[in-house]
Amino acid sequence: MNRTAQAVRFDQYGDRDALYVTDVPMPEPEPGEVVVEVRAAAVNPFDAVLRSGVAQHLFPLDFPSGQGSDLAGVVVAVGAEAGGLAVGDEVLGWTPAAGAHATHLAVPADRLVAKPPQASWEVAGALHMVGxxxxxxxxxxxxxxxxxxxxxxxxxxxxxxxxxxxxxxxxxxxxxxxxxxxxxxxxxxxxxxxxxxxxxxxxxxxxxxxxxxxxxxxxxxxxxxxxxxxxxxxxxxxxxxxxxxxxxxxxxxxxxHNATAREILVELVDLVASGAVEIPIAATYPLDRVTNAFAELEQRHTRGKIVLVP
CATH class of the missing domain: 3.40.50.720 (NAD(P)-binding Rossmann-like Domain)
Incomplete structure (x- = not known):
């Protein structure tokens, strides 16, 4: 495995121009975690809220900070007590610590479920927050x-x-x-x-x-x-x-935050896998165009989701 990953970071509260992409150390899984090679990560309005600082009294950040919560990808490293996940598993879910806008991320195993083969990477990476x-x-x-x-x-x-x-x-x-x-x-x-x-x-x-x-x-x-x-x-x-x-x-x-239980995520995944709910993908952007992704998001007229594909 490469010893470095890439991640979106910002060093102070601000607008989308505060964002940059940088090399970071390749994450190592702690007990109960796996490292996911991210294939898709949603761009959510809440990411912009956190970055702006308007909610810092409720959600203070440490700098430099990452961003992004929803993700889908492939497990590339497994820590102890990782809930049966194995290298090569395709998963989707979310991270409680902002940082999904990256090529690799350590994620608690209990925040992940199997990605259904019927769902594209973009749909899988956009599912949790909206669902x-x-x-x-x-x-x-x-x-x-x-x-x-x-x-x-x-x-x-x-x-x-x-x-x-x-x-x-x-x-x-x-x-x-x-x-x-x-x-x-x-x-x-x-x-x-x-x-x-x-x-x-x-x-x-x-x-x-x-x-x-x-x-x-x-x-x-x-x-x-x-x-x-x-x-x-x-x-x-x-x-x-x-x-x-x-x-x-x-x-x-x-x-x-009122619906983060794993059994709810499983139910939401079933809705998408069965075709009962579709998630329109409005646009995809590579990681180095993250500011463009947020520019489109801020227009507030997007049908469906905007997704980063590292």
């Missing part, structure tokens, strides 16, 4: 079959996973997104509702007499205000982004 966040959001508002649920940013990374998961459970989904995503949403059993002026009226018309039972926001506080205006009870309003407004109205704020 776990979607799972937690749906559970937070106790969605039941036959109910009607509105979802903002319905064609984004988390949104595209969530709406498919909900329709698969027999839920009627109103997907708020740009008109450009209407065809994709409709093709996945979602009722597309374009955002913009008069959105409340369009949602009420799409919902019909039965109304909207729950609202899952993946975009911003204005959607929490809209949910309140629609008469939805606060305990059936969930957001992954508008935490301050959620606290003011009593909405739910469950996220990936």
């Amino acid at each position: 776990a966040t979607a799972y937690a959001a749906a559970r937070a508002v106790a969605v039941q079959p036959g109910e009607t649920v509105a979802v903002s940013a319905a064609a984004g990374g988390v949104g595209s996973f969530l709406v498919q998961m909900l329709t698969g459970r027999g839920v009627r989904v109103l997907g708020i997104a740009s008109p450009a995503n209407a065809e994709w949403l409709d093709g996945h059993g979602v009722i597309p509702v374009p955002y913009g002026d008069s959105l409340r009226e369009r949602l009420e018309q799409a919902a019909g007499a039965s109304g909207i039972d729950a609202f899952i926001d993946l975009y911003g506080p204005e959607y929490l205000d809209l949910a309140v205006a629609l008469g939805i009870k606060p305990d059936r309003i969930q957001t992954t982004v508008a935490m301050e407004r959620a606290a003011e109205i009593g909405a739910r704020t469950d996220g990936r």
Whole structure:
């Protein structure tokens, strides 16, 4: 094995221009860990949040810091008590210590599961964050079959996973997104509702007499205000982004950290392997173009996921 790896690093809080790629020592597995040769790693909005420093009171970083949590790859070294994993195994999962944007990474074995052969490397490397966040959001508002649920940013990374998961459970989904995503949403059993002026009226018309039972926001506080205006009870309003407004109205704020159990990851992988949920891949970038990947992410109009392929 090579004695050096490459990894994305940044030395201070800042925007995407703070990122650089550098040689680092090849990781060695501690007990309970394996070293993964990374084939794909998702680019997530939370990576940018951590790097910006706006959440440093909750998630302080030590510098130089790595970034990235989701990954898929091949096991190339195994520590003691590694849960039966072996060199050559194809795996996917996540790392609790930021650093997935790298060619190699030591990962706790209990954060990994087998990569299904049906899933591409890009899909496998993008699965955990979106899947776990979607799972937690749906559970937070106790969605039941036959109910009607509105979802903002319905064609984004988390949104595209969530709406498919909900329709698969027999839920009627109103997907708020740009008109450009209407065809994709409709093709996945979602009722597309374009955002913009008069959105409340369009949602009420799409919902019909039965109304909207729950609202899952993946975009911003204005959607929490809209949910309140629609008469939805606060305990059936969930957001992954508008935490301050959620606290003011009593909405739910469950996220990936509420759904990190290994058995949930197995369930999410099964959804993808069976074809019940597809993960659109919007773009892939090599490691040395990580800043370009974040530039595209920051446009906030990506359908599906952006993935680094080291």
